[in-house]
Amino acid sequence: MATSATLTDSSPRPARRVGGEGSVTRAAILTAAEHVMRDEGYAAASTRRVAARAGLKPSLVHYYFPTTDDLLLALFEKGAAESDAGLEAALAAPDPLRALWAALTDTSRTALALEFMALANHRPGLRARIAEHSERMRARQVTLFDHALGERLAAEGACPAAGLSVVLAGIGRALIMEGALGVTGGHAEARAWVEAWLDKLAPAGAPRRD
Amino acid sequence: MATSATLTDSSPRPARRVGGEGSVTRAAILTAAEHVMRDEGYAAASTRRVAARAGLKPSLVHYYFPTTDDLLLALFEKGAAESDAGLEAALAAPDPLRALWAALTDTSRTALALEFMALANHRPGLRARIAEHSERMRARQVTLFDHALGERLAAEGACPAAGLSVVLAGIGRALIMEGALGVTGGHAEARAWVEAWLDKLAPAGAPRRD
Amino acid sequence: MATSATLTDSSPRPARRVGGEGSVTRAAILTAAEHVMRDEGYAAASTRRVAARAGLKPSLVHYYFPTTDDLLLALFEKGAAESDAGLEAALAAPDPLRALWAALTDTSRTALALEFMALANHRPGLRARIAEHSERMRARQVTLFDHALGERLAAEGACPAAGLSVVLAGIGRALIMEGALGVTGGHAEARAWVEAWLDKLAPAGAPRRD
Amino acid sequence: MATSATLTDSSPRPARRVGGEGSVTRAAILTAAEHVMRDEGYAAASTRRVAARAGLKPSLVHYYFPTTDDLLLALFEKGAAESDAGLEAALAAPDPLRALWAALTDTSRTALALEFMALANHRPGLRARIAEHSERMRARQVTLFDHALGERLAAEGACPAAGLSVVLAGIGRALIMEGALGVTGGHAEARAWVEAWLDKLAPAGAPRRD
DNA sequence: GATGAATGAGAATTCATTCAT
DNA sequence: AATGAATGAATTCTCATTCAT
Structure with missing residues (x-):
């Protein structure tokens, strides 16, 4: 592909x-x-x-x-590749928007991703690579949104694709991070609200335009 | 107070x-x-x-x-106290909603908070305390939302106060984390969208009901 | 007294x-x-x-x-005083020989005494004091034996009082040390043998000559 | 062998x-x-x-x-092996009983053994191993006694082999411990008495039965 | 009598890394 | 392709002791 x-x-x-x-x-x-x-x-x-x-x-x-950085970098690349594959799978899914949301709230991958964000703080070599990958993911998601939602996003009051990516990723990460802590207050409401919002953007019955 | x-x-x-x-x-x-x-x-x-x-x-x-945990815990408590103070200040501000949003995207405090979330992973003693504080903050924010927005939140399509807290915190954290990485794609859009949204919830001209 | x-x-x-x-x-x-x-x-x-x-x-x-040595020395003196008191009590008991044997196999005191013997190795200040006390105890026991057994010890084949003190202390300490380790093989036999031996030296029926 | x-x-x-x-x-x-x-x-x-x-x-x-326990354990094993070798040598000696007594009063080895007994107090991992070795030594000595003394031990008034092992080890250890302290009162007498006793058990002229 | 602050030394580990084979 | 030996630096923590109050 x-x-x-x-x-x-x-x-x-x-x-x-x-x-x-x-x-x-x-x-x-x-x-x-x-x-x-x-x-x-x-x-x-x-x-x-x-x-x-x-x-x-x-x-x-x-x-x-040879060095610890080499190991960490390789580990990041492995995770990034898997993450990319997940994103591509979402793009190809019958209901890409919800598949993406599922991926963004998938505990297994995100836990590691958070460790890497913390790592980026004091491993400059890693930071660049992580940033680069984040941007690539974002760009790819923008493609997805434009592809899946098209003109709906252009409607008044809607969030541009790039912003949508930030918003969904942020909320997803919040649910996972807090969940790991054992904090769950407001999670059900937030999740419901996002899902209702996705419904408005792309009614579940007619997910794909093509 | x-x-x-x-x-x-x-x-x-x-x-x-x-x-x-x-x-x-x-x-x-x-x-x-x-x-x-x-x-x-x-x-x-x-x-x-x-x-x-x-x-x-x-x-x-x-x-x-005496132990590293003692130091970390004390450090967390200090940050938590400052964070609490910030939240209270927002509550007392003329435009509490926007003051809260400003606090949630305040780099200086949140950067540390993120480190603590990572730490919580393998410092069980800290985790409990962090979780407890997170929940307290959430509860306090819910008070704020109910106080500042009141019936507006009950309107159709709106997110319940608890969910709103999760959503704003998540987006704010995303902006900060990615900003630290050097990733800014979509940030302006997301920020604009949140602010527009806040405007709809609480028009800037009439922030306080009391 | x-x-x-x-x-x-x-x-x-x-x-x-x-x-x-x-x-x-x-x-x-x-x-x-x-x-x-x-x-x-x-x-x-x-x-x-x-x-x-x-x-x-x-x-x-x-x-x-002021110094650790001061503390250890004071602790030793305390134990020594208690130990002395025990010895004097044995001397005054109706059956001094068996009272002594009971004291020599008394776990509570001897455990500490062993720690001090180990300590003596690298606390020269303590060593002299411990040695001095050991010798005093020995001398006192000799008095006891001569007093309690008298001419019986002079009999052919018998052990002189000083030697008897070494022998009994050694066997008693062995029982305690090994007991602390959880080793008990042969203990019952050794104990029975010592007691039979004491019986021969001083028939239980007629403990005191005076 | x-x-x-x-x-x-x-x-x-x-x-x-x-x-x-x-x-x-x-x-x-x-x-x-x-x-x-x-x-x-x-x-x-x-x-x-x-x-x-x-x-x-x-x-x-x-x-x-890697850990201090590893070092101490290895050190104990080394000493135990040497100690075993000494015991076996005694067993094989022309006069096994006196060779054993010599081994039991051998300063060089026993000093270390005492340190280990003290250590056993708060190194549970070591304690088990030390106890095990003590019991093995005892069992081996019982073999020696039965082998070397045979029916003589069964005679009236004699101490069973296991008890004999405790008694000799205890007296030997007492001589060494006190010797290290500088205390020697009664030592010569005790030593002479043990040796006289050994003479009665196994006349020096006819040490081995086989 | 009693206590808080401070410090230098040392203990038990852990770690990344290098090198020679 | 793999491994054992070695090392210097760091980490967490404990300790005895001194000093000023």
């Missing part, structure tokens, strides 16, 4: 890799890193802990990812 | 303190910790760095805050 | 004391120190922990016992 | 080792730890001091023994 390729291929800048890209070991390390980071926070994503989680020796982790 | 007192006084539970509560040194440590955390992320809020930033010896930090 | 006085008074060398000797606080500190040492080993008998256990501030402990 | 193997091989459970088991560095660390512990007590067996004594960097000690 052309669109997917566009989004995924265009961010090469791969971590200076030593071990082969397709190695099973490499994949195991990344998976372990993902678990560690989700469970214990980004600060815990150290060579040692990742190695322990993967049942490997620390040296081996360094063999595949 | 009674209401302010209610909100501020009700969260005592101070960190197990060793050094006196009113000490200048203690305040200096907290300020240093705040800077470090804002600038370098929560993981950098170590005894050493905080001490270095405050121009003190590391041992002294431990004298005032 | 003259004998008791002899034994107790002759080892003054009191810790450089600041707080009054009879102070309740001082006594509380010593009791706390005793508990800490029994429960967590001599290495844990720090100013801080003792203070915490006693519910006092660390500075107060230092007020009464 | 089969018996030796039985005793020595059966206590593997090596400390979680990171550095190779046969490494010279590892051995050097253990030797240094042994010296430190013998000279300054168990509380002094810290990473720093051990490293200093071995002329190594502290980090290297942690490389081989």
